[in-house]
Amino acid sequence: MAEDEKRDKTELQMMKELVDELYNFRDCYFETHSVEEAGRKQSDVAREIEKTLKKLEEKEDNFQDTAEFLLQKGRCLNVAPDFSAVAEVCLSRAVKLEPGLVDGWNTLGEQYWKKGDLIGAKNCFTGALQQSKNKVSLRNLSMVLRQLPAADSDAHSKQVLESVDMARQAVQLDVTDGTSWYILGNAYVSLFFTCGQNPQLSQQALSAYAQSEKVERAASCYPELHFNRSTLFQYEEMFGSALGGYSRAAALDPGWEEPPEREKQLLEYLKKVTELIQNKGKVKARRLRTMLSNLSTSALGPCSSPQFRSPTGRVGSLEPRTLTSLTHGLNSGVAAMGKVVFSLASEGRMAFTFGMVDSEEVCIVVMVYNTADSWGVLIGDTVVIPEPQVKRNSITHKDESFDFRSIRVDSPLLLIVNGKKQNVQSQIAASVSYKPQSE
Template identity: 95%
Template sequence: MFCQLNKTKKRWRSMFTVVLTCPKEQEKCKLPPEVCWHIGASISNGSWLSQFLSVFLTDLKIDQIVTFLPLPPRALPLQELVDELYNFRDCYFETHGVEEAGRKQSDVAKEIEKTLKKLEEKEDHFKHKAEFLLQKGRCLNVAPDFSAVAEECLSRAVKLEPGLVDGWNTLGEQYWKKGDLIGAKNCFTGALQQSKNKVSLRNLSMVLRQLPAADSAAHAKQVMESVDMARQAVQLDVTDGTSWYILGNANVSLFFSCGQNPQLSQQALSAYAQSEKVDRAASCYPELHFNRSTLFQYEEMFSSALGGYSRAAELDPGWEEPLEREKQLLEYLRKVTELLQNKGKVKARRLRTMLSNLSTSALGPCSSPEFRSPTGRVGSLEPRTLSSLTQGHNAGVAALGKVVFSLASEGRMAFTFGMVDSEETCIVVMVYNTADSWGVLIGDSVVIPEPQVKRNSITHKDESFDFRSIRVDSPLLLIVNGKKQNVQSQLAASVSYKPLSE
């Protein structure tokens, strides 16, 4: 079908002949195919020609839907070109199997080179324009390391166009990679002054947690601000998995910085789960699995922790820390299981001598009617054997025994020791938030008020572990050799993230 369209306004005095054709009528086309392609490209780009044709097709009351000849691939706008590069990196495992994880870094590097080449083909036309400089800087920023060329491009871009929010955000990431946290913070803050946006907010959330602080109070304040920034980022776009993930990390930092409130732990785990729910790519973030496993390990969810470390190592084979954490935790569980089975390798005769000295006098302040337990209960505690303790919280009672081994594993979060009672039952005790100088010795008498007992059944790959344990959140809760522990025994736990791990 041929349509001759005439635009009579002063602005448009030219006569346009446009050929619209169905595939079966291609032989009737009197214009070269490339002319139709150019027209189709214009319409698909939403240009003035699209509006022009739309008006006349409406006036002609054309009811039948027709198609242009197949279009060749059109040149992508600069931003779309670089956006595809980011999508390739962030969604790599949607098109590649996890067995190809070792190739990801080299594959991304190749795509960076391809994209850079396409950009440089347009450099003569755009090199003095802020948009070109921005997209070249963004392209180079896909690489994990600092790029001086990227920094130069982005610096020029924001000088040419100070309102370029993407420019400030990407420049901030370059400063961050260079180790200039103050410079990065200033860039993200500057971008927020131009426009409130989720990228600046979540980047600022991460930087605030890594900035050095004068003291613990100042650090706690920075972490609180970090959580607030991450929450604001989520509020701007609840469908962004990256924002949810960074909120999870912020809550983990707050959990370890401000007293291990169980509610914060649950908020962190919920944020991680939401990240994976709204964004399939988030489940392939190695850092998400690693950071969540740190929390799982602290919560003594050992199977989940091992699985997370293993998954992080699979997704990023070049990152050594997840594999190290997995090995350390497995070795810790092996040692605990072995020492429990042989009661710390204490010889039977020595063990009997140790237990003969175990008496209710070791209860110390726990035997007083005025004793206040960790839950706030006032009254003396009744000594119980380890075998009689139930799973969970044991109110009104105390576990009493002798130390037969202690274990300080690499990368630990808890000081671990084994305790044997009068029945020669052995149990492992995990004490959290201990100062480096604190510990117990073999033969010490230990009382645990209202013990929290847990059954650990762990399976990972081809190994299984099964044992009971008592969790103690602070050494201040223990009575050792009839005495309470002093405040210097306690030190808040902490967790750290490598720069840009989020």
């Protein structure tokens, strides 16, 4: 009897190793294949699943009522991106037979998730954590919490904060796990866009992604990592890095439509912006002179008051400056002033973009974040930007190059339009879609 038990144990261990190899084939595909072969990954993985499943099913008669066998069969089917009813049955039976089977609960949770049953998935991951604290349950819970519907924005913020905490705990359990670092990066991206775009959170997200690639070579081949990081890069106006990341995500997963779409949109946006700056929004010379003739310091409005409090907290009136005299970075104590000559609300926009021309007929592009859909400026409006944050953009991507200066404004509330401050309704927190799941 002991001999039989020993043999069964050895066979089950071999099955587990077979399935582990299958996961390794999927997750480390690009360590043995070139990026040019990315289009074959899905069919290659499907073929490996078939081969592994066949080997498992050869032993099914002896082990069909064994929790460990049911777990490995469920895990094997779980490698596929879609829900499998057979996997759900196997895994449900496995955890009934052996309620302490943490891997069983985790894999069952992933199946519920693929099926769209987020509550069921959450219960499985929570159940697994009650058996034992483990990184897989923690990071899966982190992802599910960000996707669960919330009653209101406060409840959603609470879920996102909890999700960051779960991802942090997963990293603490194993600091050498690239997937846990990557999921922590995603949690920070979500927190960044949920809780008022604190630059510190954006840095924490980028650090987590970098750490993910550092500790695990396969992580640099996660298309979602490049896509999500590019979403952040684009918001931070690191356009060259964003384009590079979208392009890399598209190469790693040719079947995923969003990365090439985002890359194309961003390129079109940059083309449009540079063209409009060069031709000053196509405003005719005579009309432009007429517009600029009534540009006067009275448009400074509240900025001319000695009590004016700048976005940086400085108190005192601001001195109007021409666009050419502005330095890169923050221009303290001064204001940029001009007439709007074009505006742009591009597809998938993150910023309301407009161009303004100053008294010297110099044109610059202004990118305003967190604007309500109803907010905008019209051609001919006078805009004053207190303490402008100026940036030189020099971008080369594939065969295209762009070079222009821009001003970043984090909220429409910071602008003075036609001598007036903007009302609170003009601002809304930016929401940006990123790929939340690592599966």
